[in-house]
Amino acid sequence: MALLNIAVLDDWQNVASDVVDWSVLGSIARVSFLHDYPADTATLAERLQGFEVICVMRERTLFDQALLSRLPNLRLLVTGGMRNAALDVKAARELGIEVCGTDSYKHAAPELTWALVMGLTRNLVQEANSLRGGGWQMGIGGDLYGKTLGLLGLGSIGQKVARYGQAFGMRVIAWSQNLTPEAAAEVGVSWVSKQALFEQADVLSVHLVLSERSRGLVDAQALGWMKRQAYLINTARGPIIDEPALIEALRQRRIAGAALDVFDQEPLAQEHPFRNLDNVLATPHIGYVTGNNYQTFYGQMIEDIQAWHAGQPIRVFA
Incomplete structure:
Protein backbone atom coordinates (compact mmCIF):
# COMPACT_ATOMS: atom_id res chain seq x y z
CA MET A 1 0.00 0.00 0.00
CA LYS A 106 -6.46 24.26 29.73
CA HIS A 107 -4.05 26.50 31.65
CA ALA A 108 -2.05 28.13 28.85
CA ALA A 109 -4.43 30.95 27.94
CA PRO A 110 -5.37 31.88 31.53
CA GLU A 111 -1.69 32.06 32.49
CA LEU A 112 -0.88 34.35 29.57
CA THR A 113 -3.90 36.50 30.42
CA TRP A 114 -2.56 37.10 33.88
CA ALA A 115 0.94 37.75 32.56
CA LEU A 116 -0.55 40.46 30.33
CA VAL A 117 -2.51 41.93 33.25
CA MET A 118 0.68 42.20 35.29
CA GLY A 119 2.80 43.38 32.38
CA LEU A 120 0.37 46.14 31.43
CA THR A 121 -0.53 47.44 34.87
CA ARG A 122 3.08 47.52 36.09
CA ASN A 123 4.59 48.90 32.85
CA LEU A 124 6.99 45.95 32.74
CA VAL A 125 8.04 46.28 29.10
CA GLN A 126 8.85 49.98 29.38
CA GLU A 127 10.69 49.54 32.67
CA ALA A 128 12.70 46.56 31.38
CA ASN A 129 13.58 48.41 28.17
CA SER A 130 14.64 51.44 30.18
CA LEU A 131 17.01 49.37 32.27
CA ARG A 132 18.35 47.54 29.21
CA GLY A 133 19.00 50.90 27.56
CA GLY A 134 20.98 52.23 30.52
CA GLY A 135 18.13 54.06 32.22
CA TRP A 136 16.24 53.50 35.44
CA GLN A 137 12.67 53.97 36.66
CA MET A 138 10.21 55.29 34.08
CA GLY A 139 6.90 55.72 35.88
CA ILE A 140 4.51 54.56 38.56
CA GLY A 141 2.89 51.14 38.31
CA GLY A 142 -0.74 50.36 38.95
CA ASP A 143 -2.14 48.24 41.78
CA LEU A 144 -4.45 45.23 41.66
CA TYR A 145 -5.33 44.58 45.31
CA GLY A 146 -8.75 46.00 46.08
CA LYS A 147 -9.47 46.80 42.43
CA THR A 148 -12.23 45.32 40.28
CA LEU A 149 -11.59 42.63 37.68
CA GLY A 150 -14.32 42.45 35.05
CA LEU A 151 -14.70 39.28 33.00
CA LEU A 152 -16.56 39.30 29.71
CA GLY A 153 -17.32 35.59 29.74
CA LEU A 154 -17.05 33.15 32.62
CA GLY A 155 -16.40 29.82 30.93
CA SER A 156 -13.50 27.52 31.74
CA ILE A 157 -10.85 30.14 30.95
CA GLY A 158 -12.74 33.00 32.56
CA GLN A 159 -13.18 30.99 35.75
CA LYS A 160 -9.44 30.35 36.01
CA VAL A 161 -8.71 34.04 35.49
CA ALA A 162 -11.33 34.84 38.15
CA ARG A 163 -9.42 32.69 40.65
CA TYR A 164 -6.19 34.52 39.82
CA GLY A 165 -7.93 37.84 40.46
CA GLN A 166 -9.34 36.59 43.75
CA ALA A 167 -5.87 35.44 44.82
CA PHE A 168 -4.65 38.98 44.20
CA GLY A 169 -7.39 40.40 46.39
CA MET A 170 -9.52 41.75 43.57
CA ARG A 171 -13.29 42.02 43.46
CA VAL A 172 -14.40 39.94 40.46
CA ILE A 173 -17.50 40.68 38.39
CA ALA A 174 -18.69 39.09 35.15
CA TRP A 175 -21.26 39.26 32.38
CA SER A 176 -22.09 37.39 29.19
CA GLN A 177 -25.28 36.75 27.25
CA ASN A 178 -25.76 33.34 28.87
CA LEU A 179 -24.34 33.94 32.34
CA THR A 180 -26.74 33.87 35.28
CA PRO A 181 -26.23 35.33 38.77
CA GLU A 182 -26.42 31.80 40.20
CA ALA A 183 -23.71 30.44 37.89
CA ALA A 184 -21.43 33.37 38.70
CA ALA A 185 -21.98 32.97 42.44
CA GLU A 186 -20.91 29.31 42.26
CA VAL A 187 -17.34 30.47 41.52
CA GLY A 188 -17.40 33.44 43.88
CA VAL A 189 -18.04 36.02 41.17
CA SER A 190 -20.70 38.75 41.12
CA TRP A 191 -22.98 38.93 38.09
CA VAL A 192 -23.57 42.45 36.75
CA SER A 193 -25.13 43.89 33.61
CA LYS A 194 -23.02 44.49 30.53
CA GLN A 195 -22.93 48.24 31.09
CA ALA A 196 -22.04 47.83 34.76
CA LEU A 197 -19.22 45.44 33.81
CA PHE A 198 -17.58 48.06 31.61
CA GLU A 199 -18.29 50.92 33.99
CA GLN A 200 -16.96 49.24 37.12
CA ALA A 201 -13.96 47.23 35.89
CA ASP A 202 -10.44 48.50 36.53
CA VAL A 203 -9.18 45.59 34.44
CA LEU A 204 -11.59 44.09 31.89
CA SER A 205 -10.62 40.76 30.32
CA VAL A 206 -12.38 39.14 27.36
CA HIS A 207 -13.09 35.39 27.48
CA LEU A 208 -15.83 34.66 24.95
CA VAL A 209 -16.00 32.25 22.04
CA LEU A 210 -16.11 34.10 18.72
CA SER A 211 -19.56 33.82 17.14
CA GLU A 212 -21.91 36.05 15.22
CA ARG A 213 -23.40 37.05 18.55
CA SER A 214 -20.06 38.02 20.11
CA ARG A 215 -18.46 39.60 17.04
CA GLY A 216 -18.01 43.32 17.69
CA LEU A 217 -19.57 43.05 21.15
CA VAL A 218 -16.93 45.36 22.58
CA ASP A 219 -17.89 48.37 20.48
CA ALA A 220 -17.44 52.13 20.76
CA GLN A 221 -20.35 52.39 23.19
CA ALA A 222 -18.93 49.72 25.51
CA LEU A 223 -15.47 51.26 25.38
CA GLY A 224 -17.07 54.61 26.19
CA TRP A 225 -18.49 53.15 29.40
CA MET A 226 -15.00 52.27 30.70
CA LYS A 227 -13.07 54.33 33.22
CA ARG A 228 -10.28 56.45 31.77
CA GLN A 229 -7.83 54.63 34.06
CA ALA A 230 -9.10 51.15 33.12
CA TYR A 231 -7.27 48.49 31.11
CA LEU A 232 -8.64 46.10 28.49
CA ILE A 233 -7.20 42.60 28.01
CA ASN A 234 -8.04 40.29 25.08
CA THR A 235 -6.68 36.76 24.78
CA ALA A 236 -9.90 35.37 23.25
CA ARG A 237 -10.42 36.40 19.61
CA GLY A 238 -9.69 39.72 17.90
CA PRO A 239 -13.05 40.32 16.19
CA ILE A 240 -14.91 40.32 19.53
CA ILE A 241 -13.57 43.87 19.86
CA ASP A 242 -14.36 46.57 17.30
CA GLU A 243 -10.72 47.16 16.35
CA PRO A 244 -11.07 50.69 14.86
CA ALA A 245 -13.07 51.78 17.92
CA LEU A 246 -10.38 50.44 20.25
CA ILE A 247 -7.60 52.13 18.29
CA GLU A 248 -9.44 55.44 18.55
CA ALA A 249 -10.06 54.99 22.28
CA LEU A 250 -6.37 54.27 22.84
CA ARG A 251 -5.21 57.20 20.71
CA GLN A 252 -7.53 59.56 22.56
CA ARG A 253 -6.50 58.08 25.95
CA ARG A 254 -10.14 57.34 26.75
CA ILE A 255 -8.85 54.19 28.45
CA ALA A 256 -5.45 53.73 30.04
CA GLY A 257 -4.27 50.88 27.84
CA ALA A 258 -4.84 47.49 26.31
CA ALA A 259 -2.99 44.17 26.30
CA LEU A 260 -3.79 42.11 23.22
CA ASP A 261 -2.78 38.64 22.07
CA VAL A 262 -5.34 38.33 19.25
CA PHE A 263 -6.24 40.51 16.28
CA ASP A 264 -8.68 40.81 13.39
CA GLN A 265 -6.01 39.77 10.88
CA GLU A 266 -3.05 37.60 11.82
CA PRO A 267 -0.12 37.91 11.46
CA LEU A 268 -0.52 41.59 12.31
CA ALA A 269 0.31 43.99 9.47
CA GLN A 270 3.70 45.66 9.74
CA GLU A 271 2.25 49.18 9.94
CA HIS A 272 -0.65 48.32 12.23
CA PRO A 273 -1.20 50.87 15.05
CA PHE A 274 -1.05 48.14 17.69
CA ARG A 275 2.65 47.78 16.88
CA ASN A 276 3.30 51.43 17.74
CA LEU A 277 0.80 52.78 20.29
CA ASP A 278 2.63 53.35 23.58
CA ASN A 279 -0.37 52.26 25.67
CA VAL A 280 -0.61 48.84 24.00
CA LEU A 281 1.12 45.66 25.11
CA ALA A 282 0.77 43.28 22.15
CA THR A 283 1.90 39.67 21.78
CA PRO A 284 1.66 37.51 18.62
CA HIS A 285 -1.20 35.11 19.54
CA ILE A 286 0.88 33.04 21.94
CA GLY A 287 -1.93 32.20 24.35
CA TYR A 288 -1.87 28.53 23.35
CA VAL A 289 1.80 28.36 22.31
CA THR A 290 3.27 26.39 25.21
Missing part, protein backbone atom coordinates in the same frame (compact mmCIF):
# COMPACT_ATOMS: atom_id res chain seq x y z
CA ALA A 2 1.34 3.44 -0.93
CA LEU A 3 2.40 5.69 1.92
CA LEU A 4 0.21 8.67 2.77
CA ASN A 5 1.68 12.12 2.24
CA ILE A 6 1.15 14.23 5.36
CA ALA A 7 1.84 17.95 5.62
CA VAL A 8 2.24 19.64 9.00
CA LEU A 9 1.50 23.33 8.40
CA ASP A 10 1.83 26.49 10.43
CA ASP A 11 5.04 25.35 12.16
CA TRP A 12 6.17 28.94 12.52
CA GLN A 13 8.69 28.21 15.27
CA ASN A 14 10.11 25.14 13.47
CA VAL A 15 9.46 22.94 16.49
CA ALA A 16 6.74 20.48 15.39
CA SER A 17 9.16 17.75 14.35
CA ASP A 18 10.72 17.64 17.83
CA VAL A 19 7.74 18.16 20.16
CA VAL A 20 6.46 14.60 19.64
CA ASP A 21 7.68 11.41 17.92
CA TRP A 22 6.25 11.44 14.38
CA SER A 23 8.25 8.31 13.48
CA VAL A 24 5.34 6.20 14.77
CA LEU A 25 3.61 7.08 11.48
CA GLY A 26 6.52 5.74 9.44
CA SER A 27 4.77 2.55 8.42
CA ILE A 28 1.82 4.39 6.89
CA ALA A 29 3.02 7.86 5.91
CA ARG A 30 5.69 10.34 4.93
CA VAL A 31 5.53 13.53 7.02
CA SER A 32 6.62 16.93 5.71
CA PHE A 33 6.91 20.00 7.95
CA LEU A 34 6.08 23.30 6.27
CA HIS A 35 7.15 26.48 8.04
CA ASP A 36 5.72 29.09 5.64
CA TYR A 37 3.26 31.73 6.77
CA PRO A 38 -0.19 31.66 5.15
CA ALA A 39 -0.35 32.77 1.52
CA ASP A 40 -2.96 33.44 -1.14
CA THR A 41 -5.26 30.65 -2.28
CA ALA A 42 -3.40 29.91 -5.52
CA THR A 43 -0.04 29.62 -3.75
CA LEU A 44 -1.47 27.40 -1.02
CA ALA A 45 -3.23 25.18 -3.55
CA GLU A 46 0.03 24.63 -5.40
CA ARG A 47 1.97 24.11 -2.18
CA LEU A 48 -0.46 21.49 -0.85
CA GLN A 49 -1.44 19.58 -4.00
CA GLY A 50 0.35 16.35 -3.16
CA PHE A 51 -0.96 15.78 0.37
CA GLU A 52 -3.75 13.45 1.46
CA VAL A 53 -3.54 14.55 5.11
CA ILE A 54 -2.91 18.07 6.37
CA CYS A 55 -2.30 19.04 10.00
CA VAL A 56 -2.92 22.68 10.89
CA MET A 57 -2.55 24.85 13.93
CA ARG A 58 -5.84 26.50 14.73
CA GLU A 59 -6.69 29.75 13.03
CA ARG A 60 -3.42 30.29 11.24
CA THR A 61 -4.13 29.16 7.68
CA LEU A 62 -7.57 29.69 6.14
CA PHE A 63 -9.08 26.55 4.62
CA ASP A 64 -12.20 27.92 2.96
CA GLN A 65 -14.25 26.40 0.15
CA ALA A 66 -12.07 28.08 -2.48
CA LEU A 67 -8.91 26.36 -1.21
CA LEU A 68 -10.48 23.04 -0.27
CA SER A 69 -12.01 22.65 -3.72
CA ARG A 70 -8.52 22.96 -5.25
CA LEU A 71 -7.07 20.11 -3.17
CA PRO A 72 -8.51 16.97 -4.82
CA ASN A 73 -6.11 14.64 -2.99
CA LEU A 74 -6.98 15.89 0.48
CA ARG A 75 -8.87 13.31 2.56
CA LEU A 76 -8.17 14.28 6.18
CA LEU A 77 -7.74 17.69 7.81
CA VAL A 78 -6.54 17.68 11.43
CA THR A 79 -6.48 20.79 13.59
CA GLY A 80 -5.18 21.66 17.03
CA GLY A 81 -8.18 22.13 19.31
CA MET A 82 -11.85 21.40 18.73
CA ARG A 83 -12.64 24.88 17.38
CA ASN A 84 -11.06 26.46 14.35
CA ALA A 85 -12.78 29.42 12.73
CA ALA A 86 -10.33 29.19 9.80
CA LEU A 87 -11.79 25.88 8.62
CA ASP A 88 -14.94 25.65 6.51
CA VAL A 89 -16.05 22.35 8.00
CA LYS A 90 -19.27 22.28 5.97
CA ALA A 91 -17.38 22.66 2.68
CA ALA A 92 -14.89 20.01 3.75
CA ARG A 93 -17.67 17.57 4.56
CA GLU A 94 -19.34 18.19 1.20
CA LEU A 95 -16.02 17.45 -0.51
CA GLY A 96 -15.59 14.20 1.41
CA ILE A 97 -12.80 15.50 3.63
CA GLU A 98 -12.84 14.32 7.25
CA VAL A 99 -12.04 17.00 9.86
CA CYS A 100 -10.71 15.96 13.27
CA GLY A 101 -9.43 17.95 16.24
CA THR A 102 -7.61 17.55 19.54
CA ASP A 103 -7.97 18.39 23.19
CA SER A 104 -6.01 21.32 24.60
CA TYR A 105 -4.02 22.19 27.70
CA GLY A 291 5.13 23.10 25.54
CA ASN A 292 2.25 21.25 27.17
CA ASN A 293 -0.27 22.50 24.63
CA TYR A 294 1.90 21.69 21.62
CA GLN A 295 2.53 18.19 22.98
CA THR A 296 -1.22 17.73 23.36
CA PHE A 297 -2.00 19.12 19.91
CA TYR A 298 0.64 17.25 17.94
CA GLY A 299 0.42 14.05 19.97
CA GLN A 300 -3.33 13.81 19.41
CA MET A 301 -2.97 14.76 15.75
CA ILE A 302 -0.92 11.57 15.38
CA GLU A 303 -3.64 9.62 17.20
CA ASP A 304 -6.27 11.12 14.89
CA ILE A 305 -4.32 10.08 11.80
CA GLN A 306 -3.79 6.55 13.09
CA ALA A 307 -7.48 6.15 13.99
CA TRP A 308 -8.64 7.55 10.65
CA HIS A 309 -6.22 5.30 8.75
CA ALA A 310 -7.64 2.32 10.67
CA GLY A 311 -11.16 3.30 9.59
CA GLN A 312 -12.26 4.47 13.04
CA PRO A 313 -11.81 8.26 13.13
CA ILE A 314 -11.86 9.99 16.51
CA ARG A 315 -12.49 13.57 17.66
CA VAL A 316 -14.44 14.23 14.47
CA PHE A 317 -15.85 17.75 14.09
CA ALA A 318 -19.63 17.78 14.32
